[in-house]
Structures are given as C-alpha cells and as structure tokens.
Amino acid sequence: MFKPVPVAIGLRYVRAKRRNGFISFISMASILGIALGVIALITTLAVMGGFQREIRDRMLQMAAHATVSGYGEPLADWQHAVRVATADPRVAGAAPYIEKEALISAANNQPAMIRGVVPVEEDKVSVLGEKMVQGKLSELQPGNFNIVLGRELAVWLGVSTGDDVVVTLADFRSTPLGGVQTMKRFKVSGIFEAGYNEYDKGLAVVNMQDLQRVLRMGEGVTGVRLKMHDMDLAFEVARDLATKLQGPYRVSDWSQDNANLFRALKMEKTVMAILLSLIIAMGAFNLVSSQVMLVTDKQADIAILRTLGLTPRQVMQVFMVQGSLIGIIGTVLGVIGGIVLTLNLGSILKGIESVFGVQLLPEDVYYITGLPTDLQASDVSTIAAVALAMAFIATLYPAWRAARTAPAEALRYE
Secondary structure, three states, X not given: OOOOHHHHHHXXXXXXXXXXXXXXXXXXXXXXXXXXXXXXXXXXHHHXXXXXXXXXXXXXXXXXXXXXXXXXXXXOOHHHHHHHHHOOOOEEEEEEEEEEEEEEEOOOEEEEEEEEEOHHHHOOOOOHHHHEEEOOHHHOOOOOOEEEEEHHHHHHHOOOOOOEEEEEEEEEEEEOOEEEEEEEEEEEEEEEOOOOHHHHOOEEEEEHHHHHHHHOOOOOEOEEEEEEOOHHHHHHHHHHHHHHHOOOEEEEEHHHHOHHHHHHHHHHHHHHHXXXXXXXXXXXXXXXXXXXXXXXXXXXXXXXXXXXXXXXXXXXXXXXXXXXHHHHHHHHHHHHHHHHHHHOHHHHHHHHHHHHOOOOOOOOXXXXXXXXXOOOHHHHHHHHHHHHHHHHHHHHHHHHHHHOOOHHHHHOOO
C-alpha cells in the first residue's frame, strides 16, 4: 500500500502467473544458475582457504614467527637479545639458533638446512619436541654430537636412530694445504615428522654448542627466533627489538621468508575465483534473456502503464525491480547452500568414500588426509555482492528497452 508504484508493479510481476511458460523456465534457470555459481564459489574458496591455513599452520609449527639476526656477522650477546625480547608482552617466547646449509651423507647424499638449537629453549618457539616419532629432542646434549633428522630425509639417506651421518657444511677453513670444507660425523638420535615436506626432507637439528664448535663461532649465533601471541605483528615486534638492541641487525618475519609460497597461493585463489565467477555470469546472461522476453510479452501492459501516467524512468524501474528480485533470490539461495555445503563437506566426503569404497585423500600420498575448510565472512559477502551486482547489471538493458516502448505502436494490434 505504501510502496512506490514501480516497486509494487515489479513485485506483482514476480508473483503473477505468466502466460508464457518458457519465460518462467528461463527465469528459474537464471535463479538456479546464480545460486549454483554462488555455491561453487563459496565452497571452492573455503576449501582453498582451508588448505592455505593448514599449510601455514604446519609451517609455523617449525618456523619462527620472526627472527632477529646479526648483519654480516654472528650475533654475539644473544642472551641479552633474548632478555629484551621476552620483556615485550607481545612475545610468547624467544630462543637462539644457528642455521647453515649442509650436505648430509650416508647411503645417499642430500642437501639440507642444519639448525643448531638449545633443546630446553626450543619448546618456546616451536613444537619440534612434540613432532618426534623416534628418540627425544632432549638427547641433543652438548658434546655428544647427536643429530635429529626429518622423516623423509632419514628415509632418503637410508638411516635410522643409532646410525652415523657425515655433515659437510658450507664453510671453509684455511689450512697449510689450502681451503678445506668443514666436515663432522654425527649420530642420529631421533627422527621427527612435521607434516610439511620442506622440513621433513630439508631440515636437520643438532645441539647449538656442537654446531658452534664445528663452525668455530665461539659464543656467537645466527640470531634469535621469536614466537608471537599475534603472528600478524611479527615484523613490527622484531623491528622494535632490533631498535632496542642498537646495532646492525637483519629482521625478517614468516610472511617475508615464505613470500613466494603465499603469493602463489593467493594468485591461485584469485584466478579460481575469477573462473568460477563465470558460472554466476552465465546465470546473469540467462536473466537478460528472460527479461528481454518478458518485456516483449508485456508490450501491451507497458503501453497501458504509459497511458496511465508512468514515465519511461518509472517503467524502467518496474523491470529493474523484477529482475533484481530474481538476482536476490538466487544469491540468497546460493549463500545459504554454500554455507551449508561447506560446513558439511567433511561428512559428505566421508559418505562418498564409504559408498564407493575409495579414499580421496590417501595418507600414504598426502600429508593432509581430511578436507580442511576456512569459511570467511569477507569471502561470502564479497561473493554475494558480486552476484547481486551482476544481476543488477543484467536488468539494465531489458529495462531500458521497456522504457523505449511507444504506447501507440504497442496497442495498434491489440
């Protein structure tokens, strides 16, 4: 009763039974097309976001949120750096470390990053102790020259606990006969499995004092690793720490150290979103077709409305309301369907595996055996906005054609 005339007529067109069943079919196809596109886009982005979160979490279990290292030389007074870092309420833990590229040899050779740690301090910045599948991290006692290997690295080298490996470091020392590479035999005391291939195949851990002796670093270390309460503040906190230490230091955080990986994941997610948006565009194209046919079918009604005083602008608004409502219905159904499907995707996956007797993500191939999802409200709202915008744009041309209808010509043969 209190609605504007174009809105009231547009809503009446939606509710009214149409004489042309084909137009109704095309309108329903438009709704379903938009809804399916929204469902596919929400579900796909949630799954991709889930895998990205899983990779990030597994990576950060072993990597520091941020590091402060010496610039061009070892960090000498690391105890002071640790005290300054732990005094910051934003820092959850700090521990010294040494990292050096190395070649590890046994039955085979494999390049890896060798990391020197203080076992009692390592739990403050990583979960390496919890990831041990053989041996214990506490067995890395100074002077024993023990080493802990990633599971894939140990398999590739053909060694297990109790075996010896030769570590050749990317460090030369001068002798009367010339430069000689630094080599040292270590005993495998443990094996860990992080669930992330970069560490399982590319990381070996030793006691920090043992590595200092091999490298002849004295009391120096590569730097200090930091764990934050909020990892998004990692770079800011590390920069503040470097400023307090008053020296030339190199600061990096987890996003910088793995920038290429996260950039690739973001690009993949963006491209997939663009491609799946074509499904929504297809539904919007069907909406254009249905609206054009509706305008043709309603030529007499348009002419009568014009003679009753409706302006071309108001006639245009009538069909824009009618078409936009179709887009709104399709988008709402799509959002509800996408959220419900995403929240129950794990159960659906298990049902498919049970019915067909297959394992879609086998444990012996993939580190991630389930189907992780990360449903973000920002993604859902963006998808809904894009769908509504496409539906609104799709109504412009048919509504413009309706506004150009000449009453006299439309009523000539009625």
